[in-house]
Amino acid sequence: MRSIPSPSGSDGAIGEGVDRHGNGLSGGRVPGTPPNDPSFPSAANLTQAGPLGKWSQPDFVKALCTGIRPDESSIHPFMPWKLAGQMKDEEITATWRYLQSVPPKATGGR
Helix, strand or coil: CCCCCCCCCCCCHHHHHHHHHCCCCCCECCCCCCCCCCCCCCECCCCCCCHHHHCCHHHHHHHHHHCECCCCCECCCCCCHHHHCCCCHHHHHHHHHHHHHCCCCCCCCC
16 A cells, blocks of 8 residues: 655644554554553554454444444544544545455554
8 A cells, every 4th residue: 555645734644544554454553552551552454354344334434423333332532533534425435445445464464
């Protein structure tokens, strides 16, 4: 996956997804964070091998817009879901389609 520079004047959130979830989007402990510290949770595996592989597109939209997973658990505030939920419908759909195309990878493979 290629790196996407943050737009001028942005808060940098666009590029942070790769920083947190890894180039392969397989998640795991975020480099530079203290191990076993719940205030710095592991990043989710966004490939089809992770929990997202069992979600539907409506599940994904709900999670981004409300911070609630399909199992009704809350997404940790470390994930900027409030910001992601402000994306246009077309952007959320494009993100979903892209994530569906990412090859499965074991969690933590970054």
